[in-house]
Amino acid sequence: MPRRSNAEAARTRVAIIDRAVQTASIEGLEGVTIGRLADDLGMSKAGVIGHFGNKTDLQRATFHQAQQIFTTEVWERAKDKPRGLPRLSAICEAWIKHVSNSPFPGGCFMCTVATEWDAREGDIHDEVRDSWRLWLKVLAREAAAGRDAGDLPEDSDPDQIAFELNAIAMALNQSLQLFDDRRAPARARSAVRRVLNQS
Amino acid sequence: MPRRSNAEAARTRVAIIDRAVQTASIEGLEGVTIGRLADDLGMSKAGVIGHFGNKTDLQRATFHQAQQIFTTEVWERAKDKPRGLPRLSAICEAWIKHVSNSPFPGGCFMCTVATEWDAREGDIHDEVRDSWRLWLKVLAREAAAGRDAGDLPEDSDPDQIAFELNAIAMALNQSLQLFDDRRAPARARSAVRRVLNQS
DNA sequence: CCTACCGATCGGTAGG
């Protein structure tokens, strides 16, 4: 028997997750606590957790929301480019823009959460790992298409290119967050250019 | 009035920090709690915190210990090489070995803590930032010496090289921790070779 | 370095 309509409840759920994403981008998914969310939103703890059941499911929902934002801002903006090098270049540029002008206060959510969970065990670790792996595969697939089209050298290793592009994105996020280095986006673009022109 | 001798107390302090470094490499410095350390070491909470005063100073001491291990394993093993490219190459190789065969259960301590604190505020953030900055300066200084000696192209940008080498180290750690990818060290070496031969 | 304690907060539940 909900005291609010389904539509209202759905809006509340969205508000909770939005707030959780903000907090998690700064302090990680473990920094998201039910009591703090309740305080921030002017709700009771029971009202918050009632939407998710338990904390792990709330963390999972938070991660999914951040994942979707990443997909929208990076993949969606590049997917209509021709496959291969043009699409891969567009992905990198959208990625750099996403990290440099982050929708989250703590910078790249995926970077924060990947490092937070890389050595832990459990469902969240597995989801983070699988979604990163998938993303690296997307990069490698486009690199392979670019190589096959002759836009990248014949002896290019798609997985190596994916590794290096990923490395650049992480370093960009670190330089921006930890050092507040405004030259970091230019460095990242320069590094991407080297990887895509010379690999 | 200590109930143990100074030497015994010093040994206890070392044991506490060692244990804290282990935990922090997996769960971050915020995962280090006084009660858990006390449990793990068969001590009382008061016995643990008495060595440090408060939790922040315990975290600081933990970070310093990890920093020292990093310096010993990476810098100390390369510092006797001739400055410039030989030393920079030796640093990268020692760095890759350090990350690949980590003395900590959760992989590269510095990577974990840098990401954990990059968007937070306070003393620990400042210490992490300053020590990373110093390390990037060491890399850039050697790159500059290598360029001046003619071992790197005249138009090399030392800070760009430092940025890219740092990126590789972080991606190596991620690939090992998150994906358990045994080919990651070879990928890192290949990437380093490209940066140092072609920049 | 211990026991015994403090107030605050954690995740979560019962009942409405």
Next chain:
DNA sequence: CCTACCGATCGGTAGG
């Protein structure tokens, strides 16, 4: 979605 509660754990202190 709320109030009122639960046991566990948090950082930390007093006193020995």
